[in-house]
Amino acid sequence: MGYSIAIDGPAGAGKSTIAKRIAKSLSFVYVDTGAMYRAIALHLIRQGVPPGDSDLIGKVCQEADITIRYQDKEQQVLLNAENVTGLIRTEEVGNMASASSVNPKVRLKLVELQRALAAGADVVMDGRDIGTYVLPDAFLKIYLTASVKTRANRRYLELQKKGIPCDLAQITEDIEERDHRDMTREFAPLKQAEDAVLVDTSSMNIEEVADQILKLYKEKRAKL
Known part of the structure; x- marks a missing residue:
């Protein structure tokens, strides 16, 4: 399965940002599984x-x-042949993705594609159940998390920067509800894999998190 890196964690932990950076540093393929669920949600x-x-x-x-x-090394997500990459990052789509991703039929539909991508290349894949279910034999597993307050503040600032009207209290509530759904669903719930390394990003910046994960990867490769 190559040198796949699985990054799991709750909403707003910075999984996609970190995964993209790791993939670029190692010249791996970045697979944003959340984007796939968002496409189905749309x-x-x-x-x-x-x-x-x-x-x-x-x-x-x-x-x-x-x-x-992949176009210019950037992932493009197609829904029924339409490029929806720029349409799937709204709160409405995110909430629907969280609600629909608990459905076994939705998850099974996408897991096959995700495993096929990992079988054909060295990948960095992020999501909710990558290390526990999608890629149980991943070379390195990371469980990325941060406090609810930290994750809500990050999302609030991100939306503000984009000029999207938002309410911090509502974002906090949405994240708490999403955490509960993700962690209590019957099929492949969000949890830390037994062999995953816990990385709490609450007091870390992007560079520090990426450096820590790259260090873990290089140390593991050096032991082979």
Whole structure:
């Protein structure tokens, strides 16, 4: 399976930012699994599927054709042949992704694609269940986390910077609800893999987190 690196953790922990940086440093392929779930969520929203209708989610998600392509080393997410990379980062899509990702049919649909990507290249993959379920044999597993307060503040500043109206209290509530859903779902819940290294980013900047993970990777490679 190559030298795959699995980065798991709750919403807002900085997984995607760190994973992209690690992948670039090591010339690995970055696989943003969250973007895949967001693409399915966008499809569900467009089809008017309520977040709580599990049966309908399981049915309608099968109509979504999700593919990944790389353009100038950047991941592009296609939904039914439409490039939706720029449409899937809204709070509405994020909340629907969290609600729909607990559905086994949604997860099984995407896991096959994710494993195929890892089988064909050295990858850095981030998500909620990469080290525990998608890539249980990953070369290095990281569990990236931060306090709810820290994660909410980061998201608030990110949205403010983009000029998107937001409320810190609402963001905090959304993150707490998302954590609960992710950690208590029956199928492949969010949890730290037994052989994953815990990295708490609450008091660390991006460079410090990336440096720590790169150090862990290089130390493990040196032992081979």
